Each structure stands twice: as structure tokens, then as C-alpha cells.
Amino acid sequence: MTARPRSVHLGFEVGSGEAVSIPLQHLVATGQTQRAGKTTTLEALIARSNVKAIAFVTKRGEGAFRDAREIQPYFREQADWKFVASILEASRGEKLKFERSWIIRASKGAKTLADVQRNVRKAMEKAKGLSADVYLTLDAYLDEVVPVIDMEEWAASISLRRGVNVMVLDALPVEMQHLVIRSTIDWVLNHETDTVVVVPEAWKFVPQGRGTPVKLAAEAFIRQAAGLRNYLWLDSQDIAGVDKIILKSVPIWVLGVQRESNEVKRTLAQIPAGIKKPKPDAIATLGLGQFFVCHDSVITKVYVQPAWMTESQACHIATGERGVHSLEPPQPSEEEPSVNESEARRLREENEQLRRENQQLLRRLETLESRTDAAIQAQSRLTEKIEAPVSTENGTFEAMYRAIKARLIADLPKDPTLLRVLAAKPALEVEVR
Numbered sequence: 001m002t003a004r005p006r007s008v009h010l011g012f013e014v015g016s017g018e019a020v021s022i023p024l025q026h027l028v029a030t031g032q033t034q035r036a037g038k039t040t041t042l043e044a045l046i047a048r049s050n051v052k053a054i055a056f057v058t059k060r061g062e063g064a065f066r067d068a069r070e071i072q073p074y075f076r077e078q079a080d081w082k083f084v085a086s087i088l089e090a091s092r093g094e095k096l097k098f099e100r101s102w103i104i105r106a107s108k109g110a111k112t113l114a115d116v117q118r119n120v121r122k123a124m125e126k127a128k129g130l131s132a133d134v135y136l137t138l139d140a141y142l143d144e145v146v147p148v149i150d151m152e153e154w155a156a157s158i159s160l161r162r163g164v165n166v167m168v169l170d171a172l173p174v175e176m177q178h179l180v181i182r183s184t185i186d187w188v189l190n191h192e193t194d195t196v197v198v199v200p201e202a203w204k205f206v207p208q209g210r211g212t213p214v215k216l217a218a219e220a221f222i223r224q225a226a227g228l229r230n231y232l233w234l235d236s237q238d239i240a241g242v243d244k245i246i247l248k249s250v251p252i253w254v255l256g257v258q259r260e261s262n263e264v265k266r267t268l269a270q271i272p273a274g275i276k277k278p279k280p281d282a283i284a285t286l287g288l289g290q291f292f293v294c295h296d297s298v299i300t301k302v303y304v305q306p307a308w309m310t311e312s313q314a315c316h317i318a319t320g321e322r323g324v325h326s327l328e329p330p331q332p333s334e335e336e337p338s339v340n341e342s343e344a345r346r347l348r349e350e351n352e353q354l355r356r357e358n359q360q361l362l363r364r365l366e367t368l369e370s371r372t373d374a375a376i377q378a379q380s381r382l383t384e385k386i387e388a389p390v391s392t393e394n395g396t397f398e399a400m401y402r403a404i405k406a407r408l409i410a411d412l413p414k415d416p417t418l419l420r421v422l423a424a425k426p427a428l429e430v431e432v433r
Contacts, residue, residue, distance in 0.1 A: 008049040010041075011304040012311075012318035014290060019311075020302045022252055022295055024049050026222055028202070028234040028242075029291075030267065031256020037289040038235055039064040040306050041254060042198060043164060047307040051229075052160040054184060055198040057168045058177050064200070068164035072155035073172075075183045079116050081107040086211040087175060088141055102134045113149065117142040141175065148176045158187050160195060174204075181205060182213035185232075189221050194229045197221070202234040203241035215243060222249045238263050239270065253294040254304075257286035275299050288324050289317075365432060372428045 007021040027045075029038045043065070046053045055065045081104045088103065106123065110116045117139060124135045152172075167184065169177045181199065188195050199205055205214040222232050234250065236242055240263065247270075255271075258264045264280045271277045271294050278292060278301070286292070293302050305314035308329045316322040 006049075008045055009305070010045065010293065011289075011302045012315045014301040014303050014318050015320075017315045017319040019315075020293065020300055022293060024051075024229075024231065025252050025295075026226065026232050026250045027252040027254065028236070028239070028247065028250045029254040029256070030236055030239050030258075031254075031286075031291070032258060033237050035288065036256030036286070036291070037304065038254075038256060040289065041291065041304045042233060042235065044304060044307040046164055046196060049196075050162060051194050051196050052162055052192065053164050053196040053198060054158070054160060054188065055164055055166045056177070056181055056184075056200055057166060057170055058174075058200055060170045062170065065164050065166045068166040069161060070168060071158065071160075071165050073152070073167045073169060073180045074155040074158050074187060075149070075152070075176075075180050076186070077112045077149070079107055079110040079112055082216070083213065084113075084116055084138075086213050086216050087145070087178060088138060099134045099137075102131060103138065106135070106138060113142055114146050117146055144173050144175050145179065148172060158184065158191075160192065178205065178213045182217045185214070185217040185221050188230055189217075189225050189228075192228070192230060196231050196233055198233045198235060200235050202236035203238060206234065206243050206246055208241050208243050215246075218243075218246055222246060238266070240266055251295055255283070255292040255294065257290070258283050270294070271299060272297070361432075365430070368428065368430050372430065 006024050008024050010020045010022050012018065013020055029041055030036075031038050042055075054071075055068065057064060081100070084107050085100060085103050088099070102123075106116050106119045108119070110119060120135050120139045120142065124132060124139065127135050167180065169180055172180065185197055185199075188197055199214065199218065205212060206218050207215065218232060221230070225231065232250075234242065234246075238258070238260075239247065253270055255267050258267050261280070264283045267283055268277050268280065271292075275294070275297060276299070278299075282301075283292070289304050289306070291302055291304060293300050303314060303318035303324075305311065306329065309327060313322070313327055317324055317326075
């Protein structure tokens, strides 16, 4: 028997001020960027549901989740033909038609994308006509990602904390962004529970009519993850280009303001049959933070309470007693953030461990410095002995030198190893970290 999903406070009904909660499930949030408040809505739901969440920043200058905990991008390679076909479709922006046989041949025996590229280039040496064109296209795509895979330092695993964790991918090409998001979704499905994956710009990463690496992972995730209390949240300015099969599997819709007439119609079309739909102008005139929230057989116009706002303040905005711009989010404090007792204890233990390690390093450094000084002094004394003038008084040294020289010349043919010159210069290299 499937457990009933727990509810999360969303905000207050516009007009009545009644509190509104939604089930914690797969979700899609739509609305015009900067006018709807999608990111604020997702951050508030994550904060109040007390789950771990992973989000992605994919565009330069994007303000979404900038205050979240940043983690290192994670990527694990795959080279099966379906995966290679999906990344080629993502790169070309269109569905493959007849190229699959070439991709299957190029992927045979490969374990990495670099292996696939080597197979492609080997095949290009003999390919002609259409085959040459297909391999040329595949090679051009792989040229975009294979060097990046080699240059970047990828995380060996993903470590998530409660709240929003974010991977900043804006410096990576779009093709590589697909692969990182795909790998992350797979990691959450295989290793995490009580975790939300927020996919930005769903029209690009989970498109209608063609495959992408993210789409392949999302299809598997949305079918299997809910039993582990893992959920996929799609964030998209519009829903026209988002894959309809995945959208049909999403039970929670958070519909924000749309101004373009066709997009207004598509938004209304997502509301299930049998539910009284709002008029088109109701969608076009939604304010910042206002959404039509649809789940099960319920549709409600809601003002979403931001994470930083009190319930009383949000309720007053929902009822119209205060304007939506009458309150501003608090500015980040320059003081160090406070921590709870458990976190403070962990930090004290880490600090004590670092102090002990630092003292050990200092003692080792002193020992090395002492040995270095001794070696320098020994070298100095040796140099003084070698360079000191030797007395030749009464010819004693000269006679000894001639006798030794004659003996060596006589014995060298019998044993060439008798005479060897060895020079040694003592030195110590010290590197302090």
C-alpha cells in the first residue's frame, strides 16, 4: 500500500486568506521569468518541506538560487548507443531519423565518449557520402564535450544537505550541461531519499519531440523515484516545448502569469477536465507571487508565502490588506551565520584536529630546517678542506703524489674501477603546505 504523500504549506488563497497546502510530489512550475516568482516559490517549498534539493544554474547572470550552498559538478560517463544518440539529438535540436545504425557501430565496444570519438574518426577514414556526413556531425559534437570532460575536475560523488544545493554550470557548453544534469539525476535515483531535483528551463532539457540525456534520465526518475520520496520539479517559462509524456506524470501544477495569448491557452489546457477553469484574462493578470495551483480535482488562486516572510504578512497580501511590494526580503547580514549546537561541536572538533595537525607540521618543519643547516655546515667544512692549500714543504707531498700516480697507472689495465671520481652535493628540498 502506497503511503499518502505529506503536505507542505504553500501560501494563502487570494481573497479569502485561507491557508493552502499541497502534497509533496512531482511538480511543474510555469510563468514568465521575473514576473511570476517561480524561484521564490520553489525555495519556499524546499525550506518548509525540510528536504534536500539539488538545482542548477545554467545561464550567466542568472539570479536563481545564488544564495544556496554550491557543490562541485558531478559527471559519470556512459557510451551506450542510446545515450550517444540522445546527446546528438540535444546538440542538433532535432530528432534523429536514420542515423542510429551509424551511432550503434560507433558505440560498439566503447566505454567512454573519447572511445566513441576514436571509433568515429577511424570510420571516417573510409566513409563516403551519407556515412561520411553522419560521422562528421557526430565527431563535431564530440569535439564540444570530450575536451571539457578531460579538463574539468568532477566530483567523485554528491554530498547533499537539507535545503538548496546548487551546481553552477554556466561556464560549460549546453551539451555538457545536459550530461551533468543527467548524471546528477541518476545519482539521486540510485543513492538518495527525501530529495528534490529541480530541472531549469524544462523546454530545453526535457523537450517535446526529441531525445536528450536529461530526458532519458527524467523518464526513469519520474517512474521510479516517488517510492523513495525523491521528486522531480520542472521549472519552465512556458510549457509548449516540454515533453508531454513527462508532464502527464506530474500531479502538481503551479501556473503563473502568462501574457502571450497562445501560452495562456496552453496554460488553461493543463487544468484537468471537470474543473472550472479561470478565464484567460485571469492568467494574464496574475501578480508577482500569485499562481493558480492545480492538483487532484482542486484549483486555487494562491499567493505563495516566501520563505523569509511570516504567515501573517503573507495572509495580509493574499487578502489585499497589503501590497505585494510593501515588504522586501531581508538583506544578507555581514555577520557570520549562526550555527546550532551540533554544528558548533563539529566545527570545534575539526578546529582541534587542524590545530594538532598544524603543530605536527611545525615540528616536522623545524626538524627539516635543523637537518638542512647541518648539511650546509658539513658542505662548507668539506669545501674548506678541499680548497685549502696543501703544504709542499721538503717535497714530501710531491713525492707521495708521484708514487700514488705511478701505482695507479700500472694497476689500471688490470682493474679499470680503481680510479673513479665521485662528486656529491648534499641538498634538501623543503615544501611547506
